[in-house]
Amino acid sequence: MRYLLQRIGQFIIVFVVVTFVVMCATRIGSKDVVRDLAGGTVGDEVIAKVEADYPYLDKPLVIQYGYWLKDMVTGNMGYSYAQSQSVIDMFQQRLPSTFFIGFWSIFLGLLIAVPLGIYSAYRRDGPVDRVASYSSFAFISTPPLVFAVFLLYFVALKIDTFPVLSNYIAPWDSPVEHFKNFFLPSLTLGLGLAAVWTRFLRADMILTLQSDFIMLARAKGMSPRRILYRHALRSSILSLITSVALQLSGLVGGAVIAEQFFGLAGIGTRLVFAVQQNDILVIQAITAVLVVVVVFVNLVVDLLYAVVDPRIRHARALG
Amino acid sequence: MMTFLKKIRRLHPTTLFASLWLGALTFLAIFAPVLPFVRGYGERVKGAGRFKFGPGADFLFGSDALGRDMFARCVYGAQISLRVAASSIIVGLLIGGSLGLAAGYLRGWIDRVVSILVDILLAFPALIISILIVGRFDVLQANNEAFGWLTRTWSITFVLSLLSIAPIARIVRAQTLSLSQREFVLAARSLGAKNGRVIFREILPNLIPAMTSVVFTGIAILLVSEGGLAFLGYSIKPPSPSWGLLVSENRERLQEAWWATIFPCIMLFVTVLAFNIIGDRVARRFDIREAAL
Amino acid sequence: MTTQAENRVETGTLIEVRALKTHFQTPRGVVRAVDGVDLTIERGKSLGIVGESGSGKTILSRSIMGLLPRYGTIREGSVSFQGQELIDRSPKEMRGIWGREMAMIFQDPMTSLNPLMKIGKQISEPLMAHLGMDRSSAWETAEKLLRDVRIPEAGRRLSQYPHEMSGGMRQRVMIAIALACGPTMLFADEPTTALDVTVQAQILQLINEQRRERNMSLILVTHDLGVVAGNTDEIAVMYGGKIVEKAPTRTLFAHMKMPYTEALLQSIPKMDQPSHSRLAVIPGRPPDLVNPPAGCRFAPRCAYARERCQVEEPQLVAAESPQHVYACFYPVGSPEYLERKVELSRRTDTNQGGR
Numbered sequence: 001m002r003y004l005l006q007r008i009g010q011f012i013i014v015f016v017v018v019t020f021v022v023m024c025a026t027r028i029g030s031k032d033v034v035r036d037l038a039g040g041t042v043g044d045e046v047i048a049k050v051e052a053d054y055p056y057l058d059k060p061l062v063i064q065y066g067y068w069l070k071d072m073v074t075g076n077m078g079y080s081y082a083q084s085q086s087v088i089d090m091f092q093q094r095l096p097s098t099f100f101i102g103f104w105s106i107f108l109g110l111l112i113a114v115p116l117g118i119y120s121a122y123r124r125d126g127p128v129d130r131v132a133s134y135s136s137f138a139f140i141s142t143p144p145l146v147f148a149v150f151l152l153y154f155v156a157l158k159i160d161t162f163p164v165l166s167n168y169i170a171p172w173d174s175p176v177e178h179f180k181n182f183f184l185p186s187l188t189l190g191l192g193l194a195a196v197w198t199r200f201l202r203a204d205m206i207l208t209l210q211s212d213f214i215m216l217a218r219a220k221g222m223s224p225r226r227i228l229y230r231h232a233l234r235s236s237i238l239s240l241i242t243s244v245a246l247q248l249s250g251l252v253g254g255a256v257i258a259e260q261f262f263g264l265a266g267i268g269t270r271l272v273f274a275v276q277q278n279d280i281l282v283i284q285a286i287t288a289v290l291v292v293v294v295v296f297v298n299l300v301v302d303l304l305y306a307v308v309d310p311r312i313r314h315a316r317a318l319g
Numbered sequence: 320m321m322t323f324l325k326k327i328r329r330l331h332p333t334t335l336f337a338s339l340w341l342g343a344l345t346f347l348a349i350f351a352p353v354l355p356f357v358r359g360y361g362e363r364v365k366g367a368g369r370f371k372f373g374p375g376a377d378f379l380f381g382s383d384a385l386g387r388d389m390f391a392r393c394v395y396g397a398q399i400s401l402r403v404a405a406s407s408i409i410v411g412l413l414i415g416g417s418l419g420l421a422a423g424y425l426r427g428w429i430d431r432v433v434s435i436l437v438d439i440l441l442a443f444p445a446l447i448i449s450i451l452i453v454g455r456f457d458v459l460q461a462n463n464e465a466f467g468w469l470t471r472t473w474s475i476t477f478v479l480s481l482l483s484i485a486p487i488a489r490i491v492r493a494q495t496l497s498l499s500q501r502e503f504v505l506a507a508r509s510l511g512a513k514n515g516r517v518i519f520r521e522i523l524p525n526l527i528p529a530m531t532s533v534v535f536t537g538i539a540i541l542l543v544s545e546g547g548l549a550f551l552g553y554s555i556k557p558p559s560p561s562w563g564l565l566v567s568e569n570r571e572r573l574q575e576a577w578w579a580t581i582f583p584c585i586m587l588f589v590t591v592l593a594f595n596i597i598g599d600r601v602a603r604r605f606d607i608r609e610a611a612l
Numbered sequence: 613m614t615t616q617a618e619n620r621v622e623t624g625t626l627i628e629v630r631a632l633k634t635h636f637q638t639p640r641g642v643v644r645a646v647d648g649v650d651l652t653i654e655r656g657k658s659l660g661i662v663g664e665s666g667s668g669k670t671i672l673s674r675s676i677m678g679l680l681p682r683y684g685t686i687r688e689g690s691v692s693f694q695g696q697e698l699i700d701r702s703p704k705e706m707r708g709i710w711g712r713e714m715a716m717i718f719q720d721p722m723t724s725l726n727p728l729m730k731i732g733k734q735i736s737e738p739l740m741a742h743l744g745m746d747r748s749s750a751w752e753t754a755e756k757l758l759r760d761v762r763i764p765e766a767g768r769r770l771s772q773y774p775h776e777m778s779g780g781m782r783q784r785v786m787i788a789i790a791l792a793c794g795p796t797m798l799f800a801d802e803p804t805t806a807l808d809v810t811v812q813a814q815i816l817q818l819i820n821e822q823r824r825e826r827n828m829s830l831i832l833v834t835h836d837l838g839v840v841a842g843n844t845d846e847i848a849v850m851y852g853g854k855i856v857e858k859a860p861t862r863t864l865f866a867h868m869k870m871p872y873t874e875a876l877l878q879s880i881p882k883m884d885q886p887s888h889s890r891l892a893v894i895p896g897r898p899p900d901l902v903n904p905p906a907g908c909r910f911a912p913r914c915a916y917a918r919e920r921c922q923v924e925e926p927q928l929v930a931a932e933s934p935q936h937v938y939a940c941f942y943p944v945g946s947p948e949y950l951e952r953k954v955e956l957s958r959r960t961d962t963n964q965g966g967r
Contacts, residue, residue, distance in 0.1 A: 014442045021443070025451050029459025029466070137599075141592040143543040145550050145566060146584045149573070153581065157574050212723040219679055219718075220738045220789065221711030234728045253446035257547050261570075271447065272551055275454040283451065290444050309728060310773045 003316060007302065011295045015288070020065050022287045026280045033057050036278040038081045046081060053079075072288060078281030080274075087285045090270060097168045097266035100178075101255050104186035106244060109193030114240075116194070117201025118228050121209060132198055139195035144254040147188040148261040156184060165263035185258040192254070193247055200243050204236040211235070238308055245301040248294050334600050337593035344590060348398040351391075358388040360395035361558045370576035381578035383569060389579055392560035393586050399561050400590075403554075404541040407476050408534055411483025416530070419488040423495025424518060433488065440485035449478045449544070453553045471555045475548070479541050487533055494529045498522050528605035535598030539591045546587050562587045626797060626829045627653040627676065632689035634668075634675040641902040642686075645671040647853035649689075650928075655796065658823060658830035660840030660861070662876065663850035666898035669833045672850065673799045676831070677714050678706045693797070711738040715790035717819075719802040721782035725774040731758075732770030735789050742793045757788040761818060780811035784818065791822055798823065800832045804839060816843050837876055841865065846935075849873050852899045852909030855928070859936035869931055869943035871916045908940070916942055916952045 038050040056067050077087035120129040156162045166181040217227045256268030274282040306313040351357050368386035372378040380389035422433035456474040459466045507517050548554045549563025562583045569579035634646040645668045663669040691698045718724040736750035758766035761784040804812035823830050848858040857870040878892045896913035911921040926939040942948040
């Protein structure tokens with residue numbers, strides 16, 4: 001329990017620092033914050049409205065931050081005057097796209113990495129291992145941008161099934177269309193992730209496979225599949241999960257590029273636009289949400305440790 | 320000379336390839352203005368507009384919409400991207416390296432402060448901060464006389480350096496920590512050597528392998544970042560031909576004029592790969608562990 | 613191919629090992645860990661294999677069972693189990709035997725049990741895989757097995773994890789796992805080394821009890837002569853990858869022939885020795901298994917070695933009874949031996965107190 005409190009404390013500090021810095025950054029070089037907030041060149045009524053809604057814009061930065069924080073905590077994420085849309089509505093509209101890109105990228109990455117990593121460790125230095133090793137090194141070096149271009153060229157343009165520009169279609173509306181639209185963007189990011197995780201899992205599994213309990217499982221006459229997936233993987237899965245969490249912040253950047261490239265209307269494209277316009281509240285809101293998500297995922301990973309490893313579970317329960 | 324050639328032959332083929340590529344690229348990048356077969360990157364050749372030429376003898380990588388030589392643009396793109404990435408990594412090395420060194424060697428409260436700082440820096444969403452700062456600096460430059468010098472080149476270098484500090488500090492700290500425990504450091508100190516001397520003569524030389532690996536791998540990562548930023552429109556402004564920009568410029572025409580997008584992609588990919596290969600080889604040769612990460 | 617279960621014999625030879633060699637490819641060269649071993653094990657009998665670390669005893673037991681690393685291993689000779697040759701069997705074929713007909717208990721139960729899996733599951737696994745039991749019957753059988761190995765509150769223990777148990781209990785669990793499918797052959801690789809002395813005796817007793825009840829054969833590998841003294845029918849002493857003496861237990865202790873065996877026995881600290889007496893150790897180190905010395909492998913360290921020992925390798929010859937074999941030119945009790953012994957005692961008189 002004390003452990004949980006410690007983590008929450010850390011999270012609060014990180015959240016405050018990051019969002020505060022971002023807020024200050026949005027003010028850099030800006031001649032008139034009110035105008036920025038109002039969306040640039042707008043009529044006086046809009047300016048007046050903005051000034052009425054946000055009367056504290058001439059106060060010191062820390063005070064401004066305080067108001068913003070209060071708003072966030074009470075659920076008021078603000079309003080984008082430039083786009084005439086409340087921030088919450090914006091999230092509702094665009095979050096699913098970004099979420100699914102992230103989700104499917106991780107899914108694809110794991111789908112490829114887990115069997116490949118395990119098999120590479122099992123048949124070490126075999127043909128599969130060598131091929132996987134070289135390709136994963138190459139894939140790690142490939143920027144998402146390059147993946148996107150090649151996928152677009154060799155898949156979308158040559159095969160008609162996949163659209164060049166993707167749209168958001170909910171999976172519950174039409175699974176097939178959803179798949180077609182999200183496959184290429186997710187693959188763009190997923191391949192890079194798969195490469196990292198394959199190497200990681202392979203290294204970890206090789207160590208695990210040298211353990212005594214694997215030898216016992218072998219002596220019990222257990223089949224290789226059972227040993228690999230039920231005994232060895234159980235041990236290596238923890239570090240894999242940690243790696244997933246670590247890759248998350250990089251995934252954010254990748255998602256922005258994938259969205260931009262494949263034309264998906266997600267949070268990433270909105271953010272780029274917001275920076276252009278200095279749509280302050282949008283920028284701050286998106287950053288805040290991102291920080292929360294990343295920290296949340298890290299926390300989940302940490303809790304998963306206790307789920308997977310009974311030794312950690314008992315140690316934590318004791319204190 | 321003979322021993323040098325023998326050493327080359329013993330190199331792993333990939334390392335050889337990577338070094339050759341980087342060598343050729345650097346040569347082209349530096350001497351581009353004076354090389355006869357490299358046109359100017361902004362030069363528009365009559366009759367080559369609208370992607371008239373595919374890859375061929377005259378236009379090695381074809382021509383683009385405005386009749387510019389793609390090969391030349393890629394070469395100058397190398398110049399720009401490499402310059403920015405290299406300077407950023409060096410700044411990152413100086414600042415991050417000093418912080419890591421101080422934290423790892425002096426430990427105590429310095430270590431705690433630096434570690435917290437590094438953790439916070441790492442918590443920032445890299446892409447968001449990058450485009451935000453570059454965007455704001457643009458505005459700053461436009462609105463404020465005093466900041467007229469703040470071109471995109473400076474902004475990008477600033478941002479990339481900032482992003483490099485934390486990872487480098489982490490690695491240097493880990494290396495310094497483990498080095499500080501080793502006998503030769505203890506020996507030097509027991510002989511009465513002062514801290515500064517120990518740092519310069521014992522620790523720093525032993526950090527060089529790790530630093531070299533970090534520099535190469537770091538440049539690879541920064542090239543990727545810069546490419547991404549350029550694609551989003553947040554790197555050096557056109558007509559300067561950063562690779563990412565080239566991709567975004569010509570993406571629409573991917574089907575007909577594939578050369579205008581694919582070649583910059585290949586350049587980016589192979590260059591990043593080459594840096595990664597060398598960084599990885601150096602790390603493995605000196606057995607540098609990434610345990611810190 | 614008939615299953616091994618159908619071939620079960622109640623008495624008679626269970627395992628016959630002929631000229632078994634196990635070599636490993638390493639960067640240093642070929643390590644000849646087991647270099648020509650002959651053994652016979654009857655159903656229901658137990659054999660102790662004794663030797664220092666590096667003698668090849670662990671590799672021998674693994675090699676007989678076939679549990680060797682996939683790469684870089686060279687096995688020669690013959691291992692026949694219930695009349696069937698095992699040497700050229702693929703791992704896939706062996707998997708039907710491992711856990712079912714042959715089982716192994718390992719040295720360190722803390723690392724040998726899967727820390728992330730419940731005990732009950734680890735015992736049920738072979739039951740379900742080899743005997744085709746369903747989960748509930750396997751769980752019940754697992755509970756019965758835990759009781760067989762004298763673990764109290766068996767039902768509760770099934771849902772526990774290894775780290776929640778003491779060392780002795782973990783070893784009992786390992787025994788339960790080994791016994792689960794009713795094997796005819798049990799290999800115990802230093803089963804008590806990682807345990808407290810008080811627990812050691814209990815575990816050995818348990819193993820022997822189960823062995824008699826189930827009419828199992830046992831190969832007990834250890835470096836400790838004390839462990840095999842009361843627990844085995846026959847003892848084989850290994851050195852440098854070869855068996856240097858083999859005899860029924862009583863005979864070995866009463867009439868040992870090999871100076872190495874004698875030295876092993878003497879190196880055991882005894883309770884009734886006066887305090888501060890010097891520990892008798894065997895000087896030197898085990899031989900290099902990549903380039904073993906010519907002649908007798910123990911010669912470099914043997915106090916009784918002579919010229920012949922350095923050049924010619926002694927073969928196994930029978931002693932008074934045919935079941936007792938040894939490989940030595942100047943065994944204990946021979947004239948040369950006694951001669952040397954007198955010399956030695958003259959030299960070391962002042963050093964050895966109360967020998």
